[in-house]
Every structure is written in C-alpha cells, then in structure tokens.
Amino acid sequence: MEPIIPGVVDLSRLQFAITALYHFMFVPLTLGLTFMLAAMETVYVVTGRQIYKDMTLFWGKLFGINFALGVATGITMEFEFGTNWSMYSRFFGDMFGTPLAIEGLMAFFMESTFVGLMFFGWDRLNRHTHLAITWLVALGSNLSALWILVANASMNLPQGAHFDPATMRMQFDSIVAVIFNPDAQAKFVHTSVAGYVSAAMLVMGISSFYLLRGQHRQFAARSFRMAALFGIISTVAVITLGDVLGRMVYEHQPTKIAAIEGLWHTTKPPFEPWVAFALPDDAKQENHFEIGVPFVVTPLVTHSFFTPITGMHELEEQAAPHIRSGIEAVTALKAWRDGGSADDLARFNAHKADMGYGFLAARHAPHNDVSSIPASKIEQVIVETEPDILPNVFVTFWSFRIMVFLSLLFFGLFAFASWASLKNRLERNRLLLKLCLWSIPLPILATEFGWITAEAGRQPWTVFNLLPTFLSASTHSFSYMVFSLAGFAILYSAFIAAELFLMFKYARLGPEDHTTHAGLAKPHNGDQFASVPAE
C-alpha cells in the first residue's frame, strides 16, 4: 500500500453519495409507474374504455420525463465503480460485476428496448401486443432493481465467495448463495415496493391537484383511487419488509443495528426502551436528550423478549482481538506476496478471517502499512482502530428515524385517502387533497434516507468486514476529484431544474393536451371528461 490522501477518499465518497442519491430520485418512480401504467393499460384492454388509455398516455408522459433522467444518471453509476473505486472493483469485481452484467443482459436491455416501442408503437402494434410490451417494461425495470440489490446485498452480507491471496481478489464460489442472499431478497422487495409508494404518491398528488381545481374530474378521481389502493398495499408491504430487513441487519451487521437504534451499551431486556429521539454524540460516544419507549426495542429488533442486543462499546471491545489478528494476517500476506515463503502463507491462512480488520488498522499505521508497525506500537494502533469499526451514529440513527416516521405518515395518508375515495368523499376533503399534493416528494425523501441508513450504516466498510472504504477508492489527485465533482454539480443542477420545470408544465397542462393524435385536437381549456356521465 502506498500512503492514501484522505481528502481524495472523502471527495470520492461525497461524489458517490451525491450521484447515487441523485440517481435514486428517479428510479423509484420508474419502478412504480411502470407497474401502474401496465395496470391502467390492462384495464383499458379488458374494458375497452378510452379513459384508461388516456390515463396510460398521460401518466406515461410524466413517466418518460422522469425515465430519461433515471437512465442518464444510471450511466454514471455503471462507470463510477471503475473510475473512483478501483480497489473495490478489483477486489470485489466477481461478486459485484457479475450481478451488474446479468442485470444488463436480462433486464436493462429488455426494459430499454421495449420502452421505445411502448412510446412509439401505439399505432403499429395491436392492443394485446402493446399491453405485453408495457408489462415487459415493468418487468424489466423491476428485474433490474433485483440484480442491483443482489449486488448491493453482497457488500452488506458477503457470501458465496472466498478471498484468494494469489489474486488479491474475492473469488466467486456460488451464484446460488449470491442470489438467495437473505439480505438481497428482503432488500429487493423493500426497495422496489418503496418505489411503488413513490409512484402512487405522485399519481395521487397530481390527481388531487386537478380535483382541487375541479379539472379533469373523472380522470383524476379514477387515477386517485387506483393510486390510493396501490399505495396502501405498497406501504403495508414496505413496512413489513422493512421489519424483515431490520432483523437481517441485527443478525449480520451488529454495528449497523446498534448505530440505527443508538445503543451505546448492550441492552437489558425486557425493559430496555426504544430510543425514539436522541442526539447521538459520535465524539463522546453517548446520546443527549434521549427519549425512549420502554419494552419496545428488544421485540422490535430481535423478534423475542429476552435477547440482548450488543451495544457499540461492547462491539469495540470485542473488535480488539480481531484487529490484532488482522494485523498479523495483512503483515503475512504482504510478506508472501513480496516473494515470501510457505510459512508466510500459512501464517496468513491462520489469521485470514480477520484480514479486513488488518486493512482497517492501516489508517493508523506508518505510511498506511501495517507491516511496518513497531511491536511496541501495536497495542496503541489497536486502541486507535477500535472506534473505527463504528459508522457515524448520528447520521445512521436519524436517517433511519426519518424514513420510519415518514412511512408511518404514508400509511395514515393512504389509508385515509383510500377510505375517502371509496366513499366518494374526495372533493369534500380539501385538506386531504392538499396533503396529498404536498406529500409528492416525501416518499422519495424517505427512500433516500433508507439508502443513507443502509450505506452509512455499513461504514467503515465497502465490503462488510472485508474491505474498508478508505482503501477502496482510486488513487486520484485532489484536482481530479474537484474537476469531476464540479462537473456533476453543474450538470445535475441543470438536469433537476429542467426536470422539475417539465414535470410541472405537463402536470399543469393536464391530460387533454397529450392524449390526442393528429386531427383530433381538442380545445385547450375544456375538460374533456366533463361530458362523460358520472358513474
């Protein structure tokens, strides 16, 4: 290892966080809207009623505006691992690149090819074929999410691979273990369903806008009802799967769960409170202004009443022997790779399981080289490394809480909205309609905080317990990073401005302007559904 420039790693992390979070502003809507479009079009094909085709076309337009940015920002993600995380990409390429390549072959190609036909093929395909195409786009986008989350799960819970000292890479052993990674399964459903919530909220919110203005009432009421029902089902699913995922984290990532729940000390069940509010202090390693709900945290996390959850102080203490053994492992590995003997390899193999902790200690070693730590300094390095095993507790704790509180809010909102819609009491509840309208960005916000919980909580690792983040980055100069970050900042700001402008413009224009083809032009201000008899 050559010395690492800390600022470059931080900027690489910042760039990745910005580009990934930005990408995921558009993905949830794609995941959800494709399914909603497919559902609308199915109703159209089955009933033959024009209004459902109009719905498909209008919401499809908004989908298209959003989809373009999802695709564009996705290109960044595909290349950023190579451009900015060289060590990670090399070390974990088998495990991470394979799902990504399969995603391209199986899902993304299908989605991208058929999305063109979905938009351009209305006049060239018969109704059933077009419907099949729309379903394939929905299937493709969701399969795509599946493979991406399989890849992400491997970083959180690496399984199906072993480390090979001869290549310095994780060698792939079992695709079954990778696909059926429990973390991947729960994460896929949790994340894609979160996308459905976002799409449902968008459709419901914009429909509310029309209802508030008394425009396109038939169209809006129908869209609203579909979205509200889709939303309530999805919200229930997202919360259920969130619970499953939390349990998964508890089993496999003790540091993450302790940080999420703000547990500095091992819990004492069954009384132990769930910390609903606190200001975690990472420097002093304690919580300020803690407000807890007694008896809740143990069953919530462990699904039992008497299992203690290990606290962060205890996790730090438990890490010490691993760090010591890890330093041995990395020292032996380096000696062997630099032309050492079979003894070095045997010494490495004896300590192999703790290799990641040895890499982690490199930050406190002279020249980031653990083999050069003098024997007298080893204990000091271990003590310095101990707190490094924890993620940023404040960020993890609060991003998790924002996500959870928001999802509870969505549950209430969708439940109320479904009830009002089914009872035909929508237009009387102007407050509800306003709430729906203003809630449009919230599910996307909740999804972003979900990602922050997952990824910030995984720190200090890129590959959990195996490869630390600060070693994973490419060895760029500071100026390279400033160049790319500035470029992303400019481009992405321009994109979001254009996207919002167009979304607002087309949402305000409403359905009538976009659903007609040549020769069927309708007046701009008239409500084309005003003449449709009410049900």
Next chain:
Amino acid sequence: MDSYALLKFFWAGILCVLLIGVGIMVGMDMGVGTLLRFVGRNDGERRTALNIIGPHWDGNQVWFILGGGAIFAAFPTLYATSFSVFYVVMIALLFSMILRPVAFEYRSKVDNRVWKASWDWVFLISGFLPMFIYGAAFGNVLEGVGYHFDWTGQYHQDQSFLLYLINPFAILCGILAVALSVYQGGTMLMLRAEEPIYGRARRYATLAGWISAALFALGGFWIRHTVGYVLNAGGDPGMVADPLHGQHVIRVSGGWLTHYANYPVLWIVPLAGIVCMITGPVFLRADRPTLAWWTGAGAWTATISAVGIAMFPFFMPCSTRPDESLTIWNSSASAYGLTCMLVVAAVFVPLILTYTSWCFYIMRGKVRTADVTHDSHSY
C-alpha cells in the same frame, strides 16, 4: 488449453462483440446526433431525424452499458485500472453520455427556439465527443499506458492525463471512430427519411465513408512504426489472474504486427475493413442504404477485430512497467464467475438480438415530418 484459459478467451471474444455492438448501434445514434444540425435545417426536419432513432436509442445505448458491465464482471482488474487511469477522459465521456438521454426526452417538450437550439448543440457534443473518446481510447491503449500496481493490486498512475489528450495517434483513432459513426448515422437517416434529409445525409455519409477508409489505412501504416508489446516469457493462458506476477513483456517497434507476420491469413480482417469502407460510399451513390448500413457494420467489425488481433492477448499494455501489462490471461475474474456469466450470455444474447431486430422491424418504414409534428409522443 485448460478450461479456465478457454473461458477467458471466450469472454475476450464476447467483449469484442460488445465493443463492436457499441460501435455500430451507439455509434449510429451518435452519428445522427452529430449530423442533426446539418441534415435538419428547421425544427420539423430535426425532429424527423431524431424520431428516426427515437424508438431505438435507449435500447442501443445498453450495448455501451453492458460493455461496461461485462468488463467489470469478466475482467475486473481491467475495469478498475483502465477506468481510473483514464479518469479525466472517462468523466468527460460520462458527462457527454448522460446529456444525451435528457436531450432526447426534453428537446421538443418546450416550444422555444433557444431551448431547442441549445439541445441541438447538446446532440452535437454528445454525439461527437463520446465517439471521439471511444476511438481515442483504443489509440491510447495501443500506445501503452503509464501505471503500476502495489502489492494489494491497487493501481497507481504514472502519467498525466494530458498525455492521453494530445497523443496524435489517439486523435487519429478518435476521428476514425467519429467518421464511422457519422457514416452509420447517415445511412440510418437515409433508410428512414425522405428528401431533403435523405440527400443531405447521403452527402455527409459518403464523405465520412471516404475519410474512414483513408484514416484506417493511414493508421495501419502508422502502427508499423510504433512500439508494440510482445509477451516474451510466462503469461500462460491458464495462469492465476494476477498482473503482478508471472509474465515478462518486451517492447518492440512494429510489435503489434507480430501476429499478422506470423499468420498472414489474418490480413483478411483489416482488408475486409478497407473493402467495406470503400464499397459503402459506392452503395450510397447507388441509393442502396440497406447494403450500405451493413457494410458500415462490417467496417466496425473489421476495425475492432483488427485491433483485437494486433493486441492479442493484451488489453492494456503498461509503458512504465511492461511486465505489469494487463492481458486477457492476468486480469480476468474467477473461472466460476466466467462460467456463470457464459451461461447467462448464451441464453440472453440471442434473445436480445431477436427482440432488437423485431423492434426495428416493427418501426420500419419512412418517418415523415408531418407525422412527427402531430404525434404528441414523438421527440
């Protein structure tokens, strides 16, 4: 050869196919983007040109994405090292690439001259620049790249990015790629457009065809005198995939033509390229755009294959420490990973080719300006 060596070889072949796919399909769309401001003199004409590739650009672009994904999965060391070493260039490529999807979707959604004119420039940049960089990357790799590895497998850069930007041979390769893409885009426009776009596209495509033939030939002569890389010892195909150990590489003037000298039959490949590039414009003159499209595809296939043969088994030769050059044999993923993906590719690549062709078949026929301006779903 053992099975691991065969797997590596197969994947190098698949990578070659993907790179050809990028050239033909993405190059075609980017050629249309480059030509947009020249073949369309007013908004209606430009929209017609855009809508010719409108239903296909997104699917075509996946060749590029999949190329990246396949390198990542099959040759992780190559992915990690090359993308990082070419950082500034890769970021420029990314910036121009991500502008394109947005340009397609947004350009015609606001009826404002400045808005549309700006996006038309974006099409020019996002068509020209990525193709130029794509070609220049081949040029730079042929000349060798400065980097070395430390014991962990992490790369360290030994040369400034400026060297890659002002390398004359790379510039030649970049222009060649742009010419091939303009040719392909022009023929596509001819297939689906009527006059006056048709005639203009024919003029530009013909010119691009001649330029590409001239540059390809010039590049061939140039390569005789540049320094190539030759595996001198070790580098066994079945070797452990570790670039730090196990091979000795020497730099030889004209070394890239070693395989052609040893097996003269291989000259068929670059010759086929020249034949395609020369017959293409002739077909255009004869108003046979379909034939011309396929000779364009042939030109890409031959060009990339000719480079592949010259460099075999090198991916990215290292100029500062030649022994650490990345080859097919030392930068690959594990045998298990390659096998898995081979199975997936064997199932899905034929499927992809089938439904892509079907989509082109469904959308066949001329695109008329009147239809485009009246269809609210068009670009």
